[in-house]
Amino acid sequence: MKKFNKVVAPLLITMVLFVFFNSCEIDDDPPTPGTNVGDTLWIHEKPVLENTTYIRDMPMAIGTDGSIYYLADGGMATWEATRVYAINKDDGSLKWKTDALEIWHPNSNIIVADDGIVYVLSAHRLYSIDPNSGSFNWEWEVPETIVFEGNNVGSYGEIGGLALANNGDLILKTIGSGSYYRAMYCINPQGTTRWYRVIGALGTNITVGSTGIIFDYEYAGNPSIYYLYAVNPDDGGVYWRTQMNYSGNGGDNIAVTDNG
8 A cells, every 4th residue: 555655646746836837827018007095007218310319308298189299309319309299098009200390399289279280389380280191381481570560570590489379370479589579479380470579578377368469578678677468369469567576486376366
């Protein structure tokens, strides 16, 4: 009997181990992301482009179809011009990237209109981007001259402060240094200038209220005296202005209540 046990026992143990290990499925694939709060659903890595090294630390934008937009370029390391990238919200895959913008740094956040069109500023140009293909619908560039008080005056300069008006127009302004006349511009969705108004520009954001009124910090005459302006979105006329105790910081903090 002892001899029998010495022979049978190892065989039984071997059979049990064989059945056990063959019933266990070994999965070499990475684990599927979970759906618990805080789980990583996917990771997107910027496509490798020669000299493109930075994803801009600016707010991303969400398209009307859920697409996610961001900006990337080479910065001062390589001077590679900025591009807009679109990725799928479901898996993080790349949908498209635009052609290079004018220069290596964007001058505004990405704005998405109600019809899904994507807008962004570079140094001197406003771009309208097709959300389906990433191609440029049109480019608007700051004019070399504008008419002010009956005279043609130089107006070509750096732009910023992009905002979307309630009727779909784009509002922006020249803000850079140099000797030229600054202006606020209203560009319609077809890329045509509707109106402009010469201003004492500051490098601050433009805010559009719920009633459509445009609010902006500007100076008038003396660059050390600042005003908050309320502007008519239809023609650029000034509703009112009020002097502000503004020292150069906090000028972007314009908040508008629901009633305008």
